[in-house]
Structures are given as C-alpha cells and as structure tokens.
Amino acid sequence: MTVVLVVNSGSSSLKYQLIEMSDERVLASGLIERIGEASGVVTHKRGDERAERELEIGDHDAAFDIMMQNFAEHGPSMDDAKPVVVGHRIVQGGRRFYGPTIIDEKVEMDIEELIPLAPLHNGPNLAGVRAARRVFANIPHVAVFDTAFHTTLSDAASYYALNREVADKYRVRKYGAHGTSHKYVSEAAAEFLDRPYDELRTVVLHIGNGASACAVDGGKSIDTSMGMTPLEGLVMGTRTGDIDPAVLFHLHRKAGYSVDDLDRLLNKQSGLLGLTGTNDVRDVTARAAAGDEAAELGLEIYVHRLRHYIGSYLVALQGADVIAWCGGVGENSVEVRKRALAGMEWLGVELDAERNEARRDGIREISTDSSRVRILVVPTNEEIEIARQSLEATGVPAAQ
Numbered sequence: 001m002t003v004v005l006v007v008n009s010g011s012s013s014l015k016y017q018l019i020e021m022s023d024e025r026v027l028a029s030g031l032i033e034r035i036g037e038a039s040g041v042v043t044h045k046r047g048d049e050r051a052e053r054e055l056e057i058g059d060h061d062a063a064f065d066i067m068m069q070n071f072a073e074h075g076p077s078m079d080d081a082k083p084v085v086v087g088h089r090i091v092q093g094g095r096r097f098y099g100p101t102i103i104d105e106k107v108e109m110d111i112e113e114l115i116p117l118a119p120l121h122n123g124p125n126l127a128g129v130r131a132a133r134r135v136f137a138n139i140p141h142v143a144v145f146d147t148a149f150h151t152t153l154s155d156a157a158s159y160y161a162l163n164r165e166v167a168d169k170y171r172v173r174k175y176g177a178h179g180t181s182h183k184y185v186s187e188a189a190a191e192f193l194d195r196p197y198d199e200l201r202t203v204v205l206h207i208g209n210g211a212s213a214c215a216v217d218g219g220k221s222i223d224t225s226m227g228m229t230p231l232e233g234l235v236m237g238t239r240t241g242d243i244d245p246a247v248l249f250h251l252h253r254k255a256g257y258s259v260d261d262l263d264r265l266l267n268k269q270s271g272l273l274g275l276t277g278t279n280d281v282r283d284v285t286a287r288a289a290a291g292d293e294a295a296e297l298g299l300e301i302y303v304h305r306l307r308h309y310i311g312s313y314l315v316a317l318q319g320a321d322v323i324a325w326c327g328g329v330g331e332n333s334v335e336v337r338k339r340a341l342a343g344m345e346w347l348g349v350e351l352d353a354e355r356n357e358a359r360r361d362g363i364r365e366i367s368t369d370s371s372r373v374r375i376l377v378v379p380t381n382e383e384i385e386i387a388r389q390s391l392e393a394t395g396v397p398a399a400q
C-alpha cells in the first residue's frame, strides 16, 4: 500500500483526503469549515460512514488537531494507513516554483515570503504545512502550487501594462491560480475524448466559489483569468473579479475607504454576495427564476464576464476543441452553463439542452453531436492531482 495524505488549507477551511495510490481509492476525507468563527463544522467520511459535528475551531493548528482526532476516532488510524507522503496545496508559488517541491525550511520561508502575492491563501496554506510537518515529522511533505501550471504563460500574457520598473521591483504580473485543477481537467478531457493531450486546445472553466478560466494549448496554459492574486478575472462568490482600478482611488478619496477596507470590499463583500446577498449560485438561480430582479441582474453580470473570457480564449487558442466545465458551479449549474454558452452556434459551440440538464456522475458530454467544439462537464479532483504529483516528486512508486 502506498498512502498519501493531501491537505488543502484554505482561508477558513481545511480539507483533507487520505488516498491509497495503487487504485487511487479515497480511504477517508474530511472538511473542517469556518475556522476562526464562533461555530465551526467538521465532517469526516470513510466509505459510507459519515461523522459530523459542530464546535469552535480557533485556528489552523486546532483544525489540524481535529483532523488527527477524526482519524483516531473514525479511522483509518494513522498506524494502519501509514501515509508515506503529505501533499499540500499552495496557491502562490510566484516565479520561484515551477513544479511540485519537497518542503524544507527554505521552501517554507519562500512560501511565507510569497504571502503578499496571495494574501488570503498562502498564509493559511503555510499554517497547514507547519502543523502537518510537526505531526508527520518523519515523512516527506510536498508543496503543489496552483501557479505552477501557468508558468508557461508568455511575458505578453502575464505582464500588465504597468510601469516596468515598478512591476519588476515588486514582482507584479499575472501568476494565475487553480492550475492543479486546470491541468487535471484538461488532461481528463483529452483522455475522455481519446485525443492526444499535446494537440488538444481546451478552454477550462473552473467555477466554484473562487473561479477562473484557462486556455490550455496542447497541455500548456497560455492564458488564465486570475492575476497577480486570485482576485482578478471572473465574477466570483464574494470577489469582484475585473474592475477598473480607478474605482479604488474614487472610494478612497470620496468615501475614505482604507486599503484594508478596499481589500475586504473587493475580496469578501462583492461578487454574487455583494450583488444579490448570497454567494451560493443555487440560491441566486432559484431566486432569479422566481422573479427576483437583483438575483437576475447578479446572474447576468456573472454570465456576462464568463462570456467575455470564453470569447477571449477561443481567440487565443485560434478555435478550441473542447470547453470543459468544472468546480461546484461548473459541474452543477445547468442555468449558468446554458446562459454562458447561448448564441455561440456560429462559433461551432452547440450546447445540447437535454444533455445539459441530465445529471450523471463522472465526465459527460453536453454538446450536440454536430457541435464542432465538444462541451464537457469534468468533475475536478485537485486532491488526486496533488497526491499524484506529490508521489512523483518523492519518487515513491504508487504500488508497492
């Protein structure tokens, strides 16, 4: 047995999976949510068994202890499972990390140093790494970076038209994110269609609470919607995505917003939440269907931006072979997919209404038989991809 533990510490959550790599079977998984709030939620799944409880979770160290308790109480015990590697999701690797990297003191320091380039993500990611390295002191830990897949972006695609001296001094450029998912999904799409990955042109739409689009040309990311930080690009659950930066000057000068106020406003109080009062696309679409005007407008703004990026990436790829939807919204929202791809028949993009509505597990095709561009729903699996890359980095075989 070769078992890998994958840890994904987000700003307010810790997700984990224990995976047996010979057949990529998930032995157990869990989600610890609302870290730092008055009442947190803990879920642990093992086969068909599921344990859930609510309690206050002070910080990521406490969350890590809870994860260890879950394994001890609900199994599998670490003595039985004996993970050989811990794989960590790290959002920002800057132009320092181009692939999975075994973590030592120096790598920890580099991740810390990159916090300003992903302030909501890298700090919590690092807290998870530190807690895990204390508990699993005798096995390798590997960092798998969201940005690594986008290090193939050209300078033209990744530099802003910002004063070059300032940009270079402060490392301002587009790094992108969700790369592990974009890679996994574009590869899975190629396999599903039985096409060589290095020839396929794919637009990947990773639409969850955080959302990003990516143009993948023959297995290489050539453009992506997230920027220096995961704030740029698509409208998200609570983030604005693209916005005229002069809006910030205006709010500062006219309304006295501080930098921290603006950070909070753009990252946490905007997007669908700020437009409609909820960041859950299920609620927004239900309300829009019931005639709620704010919800309808919120949805239209959300979709308008999605269409902007789809169009842009079809041009970047000189036509695509595949549009692949993933993430909580991308995999589940019939309505968002329908609105986002409407009227694109002239581009060879034909959504099949019935297939779009059919609910099935696994990868599925939702385009018409005559659609030149194949449209797929591809459930993403960042954890499996992190586990595979972590194992690869350490050289441990998947079956032994």
Ligand SMILES: Nc1ncnc2c1ncn2[C@@H]1O[C@H](COP(=O)(O)OP(=O)(O)O)[C@@H](O)[C@H]1O
Binding pocket: 207, 208, 209, 210, 237, 279, 280, 281, 282, 327, 328, 329, 332, 333, 334
């Ligand atoms: N059945 C559904 N229909 C529409 N949207 C859904 C559905 N299920 C989940 N979602 C959306 O998916 C989002 C979560 O996506 P996910 O990829 O898990 O997010 P993240 O990893 O960014 O936290 C939810 O906020 C919700 O808007």
Ligand SMILES: CC(=O)OP(=O)(O)O
Binding pocket: 010, 091, 121, 146, 177, 178, 208, 209, 210, 211, 230
């Ligand atoms: C980078 C990012 O936005 O990640 P998540 O979707 O997990 O919030």
Ligand SMILES: [Mg+2]
Binding pocket: 208, 209, 210
């Ligand atoms: Mg996510």
